[in-house]
Amino acid sequence: MTHLNAVTLFIVSAALVIVTYIGFASARWRPAEDPMQLNEWGLGGRGFGTFVSWFLLGGDIYTAYAFIAVPALVYATGAAGFYALSYTIMVYPIAFVFAPRLWSVARARGYVSPGEFVRGRYGSQGLGLAVAVTGILATMPYIALQLVGIESVLTVLGIGGTSGNAFVRDLPLTIAFAVLAVYTYLAGLRAPALIAFVKDTLVYVTVIVAIIYIPGKLGGWAHIFGTASTQLNTVNPATGKPHGSIVLLPAGEWAYATLALGSALALFVYPHTTTGVFAAKRRNVIRRNMAMLPAYSLVLGLIALFGYMARAVPAVNAGVKAGGGNAQLSVPLLFAHMFPSWFAGVADAAILVGALVPAAIMSIAAANLFTRTIYKELLKPDATPAQETRMARLASLVMKIGALGFALELNRTFSINLQLLGGVWILQTFPAIVISLYTRWFHRAALIIGWAVAMVYGTVQAYRTPGGGQAHFGASTAPVFGHVTYIAIAALVLNLVVAAVLTLVFRLVGLQDGYDATKPSDYVADPVTLPVAAGPSARRRAAGQTAGGQTEGAAAGKAGPTAGLARESGPAPAPRIPD
Amino acid sequence: MAKPAGLGRSPATWGTVAILLIAAVAGALWVPIYARSLPKLGPFPFFYWFQFIWVPLTAALCWICYLLLRSKRTAGSQSADGGGAVK
Numbered sequence: 324m325t326h327l328n329a330v331t332l333f334i335v336s337a338a339l340v341i342v343t344y345i346g347f348a349s350a351r352w353r354p355a356e357d358p359m360q361l362n363e364w365g366l367g368g369r370g371f372g373t374f375v376s377w378f379l380l381g382g383d384i385y386t387a388y389a390f391i392a393v394p395a396l397v398y399a400t401g402a403a404g405f406y407a408l409s410y411t412i413m414v415y416p417i418a419f420v421f422a423p424r425l426w427s428v429a430r431a432r433g434y435v436s437p438g439e440f441v442r443g444r445y446g447s448q449g450l451g452l453a454v455a456v457t458g459i460l461a462t463m464p465y466i467a468l469q470l471v472g473i474e475s476v477l478t479v480l481g482i483g484g485t486s487g488n489a490f491v492r493d494l495p496l497t498i499a500f501a502v503l504a505v506y507t508y509l510a511g512l513r514a515p516a517l518i519a520f521v522k523d524t525l526v527y528v529t530v531i532v533a534i535i536y537i538p539g540k541l542g543g544w545a546h547i548f549g550t551a552s553t554q555l556n557t558v559n560p561a562t563g564k565p566h567g568s569i570v571l572l573p574a575g576e577w578a579y580a581t582l583a584l585g586s587a588l589a590l591f592v593y594p595h596t597t598t599g600v601f602a603a604k605r606r607n608v609i610r611r612n613m614a615m616l617p618a619y620s621l622v623l624g625l626i627a628l629f630g631y632m633a634r635a636v637p638a639v640n641a642g643v644k645a646g647g648g649n650a651q652l653s654v655p656l657l658f659a660h661m662f663p664s665w666f667a668g669v670a671d672a673a674i675l676v677g678a679l680v681p682a683a684i685m686s687i688a689a690a691n692l693f694t695r696t697i698y699k700e701l702l703k704p705d706a707t708p709a710q711e712t713r714m715a716r717l718a719s720l721v722m723k724i725g726a727l728g729f730a731l732e733l734n735r736t737f738s739i740n741l742q743l744l745g746g747v748w749i750l751q752t753f754p755a756i757v758i759s760l761y762t763r764w765f766h767r768a769a770l771i772i773g774w775a776v777a778m779v780y781g782t783v784q785a786y787r788t789p790g791g792g793q794a795h796f797g798a799s800t801a802p803v804f805g806h807v808t809y810i811a812i813a814a815l816v817l818n819l820v821v822a823a824v825l826t827l828v829f830r831l832v833g834l835q836d837g838y839d840a841t842k843p844s845d846y847v848a849d850p851v852t853l854p855v856a857a858g859p860s861a862r863r864r865a866a867g868q869t870a871g872g873q874t875e876g877a878a879a880g881k882a883g884p885t886a887g888l889a890r891e892s893g894p895a896p897a898p899r900i901p902d
Numbered sequence: 903m904a905k906p907a908g909l910g911r912s913p914a915t916w917g918t919v920a921i922l923l924i925a926a927v928a929g930a931l932w933v934p935i936y937a938r939s940l941p942k943l944g945p946f947p948f949f950y951w952f953q954f955i956w957v958p959l960t961a962a963l964c965w966i967c968y969l970l971l972r973s974k975r976t977a978g979s980q981s982a983d984g985g986g987a988v989k
Binding site: 402405408409411412413415416417419420543544545547548569570571572573576577579580583584607610611613614615617618620621624628 | 930931947949963
């Protein structure tokens with residue numbers, strides 16, 4: 324599997340060159356009048372319509388890691404891995420309910436990250452900080468995992484990966500990432516938005532061709548399911564039980580449902596997803612996309628089936644075994660063995676570019692969180708929009724270097740463990756972000772304590788779960804009251820119970836509540852973004868207003884284009900309240 | 903205090919939207935209804951083809967909800983934001 328195929332390599336390199344060109348060119352796409360506003364660099368000017376948003380969100384949610392890991396899970400365990408399809412079915416009806424409100428309040432108040440919303444909603448720096456730190460912590464390993472996706476492809480291509488020289492081994496990955504870092508630094512969210520077009524075209528082409536072409540070569544679906552079923556039913560010597568089954572067993576149903584639900588609830592509070600939502604032009608863009616994004620879920624479901632196809636190819640099974648039982652290699656190996664080399668190049672390019680898009684968005688999202696909730700809130704409250712933008716660019720670089728360090732220095736297992744934990748952690752911000760869109764019933768201090776308790780519980784529970792040959796972080800599910808449950812869901816229930824009980828206690832003792840900087844009308848606001856700003860003087864006026872502490876956003880949303888601009892140019896600073 | 907303008911649609915509309923969305927989620931969440939291999943659709947066990955059909959069905963339900971919620975908002979941002987200013 325280490326032979327270098329020149330044709331495949333050429334196609335992959337060509338795709339990367341094209342993507343790099345687009346990345347740099349995107350800085351001039353829909354040029355901003357003042358690029359040094361954070362919502363220009365960090366949110367692409369909040370001007371993406373239905374079409375661009377669909378590509379951006381699709382490119383963002385369906386990452387290369389998912390394209391590698393989901394079929395790998397199906398390859399290794401069978402039907403249990405299909406929870407990813409169930410999860411991407413239910414995520415859109417759920418997000419349909421709250422994502423438009425989140426968009427509206429962010430748009431009306433000029434928020435670029437969920438941390439700011441929580442801070443403004445509760446007048447609580449602590450809660451905003453908790454949300455921001457959780458978001459950054461959960462995002463870092465997620466970026467690192469995109470690199471793991473790239474590595475799987477490079478390993479099968481025969482470059483990097485296998486060389487004894489550490490420098491040579493890491494060079495391709497480092498170069499790919501350095502180039503990504505530079506154009507993200509320059510163009511911000513515009514770069515992944517444009518590259519997403521390439522990514523998704525490659526992905527759709529690959530999947531459609533694969534699903535038509537491969538089963539025919541393998542003797543049909545009946546044979547694929549039959550082979551997979553037979554192989555999964557063989558006993559795993561490590562556990563003494565079968566590897567899995569192609570139809571979910573009753574014992575696995577609760578885990579399947581909680582994994583799907585927990586992942587669905589978590590997805591739209593992940594910073595990279597909220598970034599994609601905030602970048603939309605109008606409120607209806609979000610709702611329309613909830614009806615259009617399932618197209619990607621269909622693709623994900625088909626990709627999951629690749630896991631079974633890989634089972635039916637003896638050479639893939641041998642390759643996985645040779646790679647130390649690493650099921651993550653199954654899909655790249657499947658491509659290498661089934662496709663002619665030029666098309667294997669297209670498929671590998673789909674995975675590579677599919678890693679670059681989310682990695683860029685994630686680093687931007689984490690940078691936005693850091694800049695508004697930590698830098699501006701704690702370190703430099705009087706930062707100008709230009710200083711914010713510079714800080715965010717720098718933060719995105721740091722985030723990528725950190726992720727590269729993660730991927731190169733720590734072993735793959737550690738990244739995957741952290742990603743597992745990231746999912747558990749991020750769901751604990753759900754009460755503060757999503758429930759707060761509807762009610763301020765919870766006390767801010769109760770929410771912080773609920774979050775902290777759930778974070779500790781989730782981390783400890785995940786640590787104590789053995790599985791897959793590991794003593795710790797072996798699985799994302801653990802028995803809770805006799806049912807094997809997704810740890811994140813168990814932690815969320817604990818989170819809500821603690822927060823509810825403490826809210827009652829705090830209200831009883833009359834603990835002071837924070838000031839709410841948002842208004843009911845913010846949550847349904849739908850201001851129009853003007854493609855061309857009214858002129859530099861309007862920008863300056865707007866900046867002057869916000870600096871002067873103009874908080875009530877003058878008839879929010881109603882006042883039309885100028886008011887929209889004023890609020891867009893910078894967030895209305897939340898009044899400082901004794902915290 | 904005036905109700906937020908976004909809630910200005912009839913309870914019947916909201917009820918319909920709620921039922922459609924809950925149905926979409928429930929179909930995927932209630933695993934026992936599809937964790938079986940029969941009836942097969944060609945070579946595909948029920949477990950797979952049910953979920954694959956549920957994907958476009960969910961998309962259609964979300965689209966219907968979008969149309970239901972959009973119809974009363976032909977005036978665009980004006981009617982959506984008016985409530986906040988009037989209060």
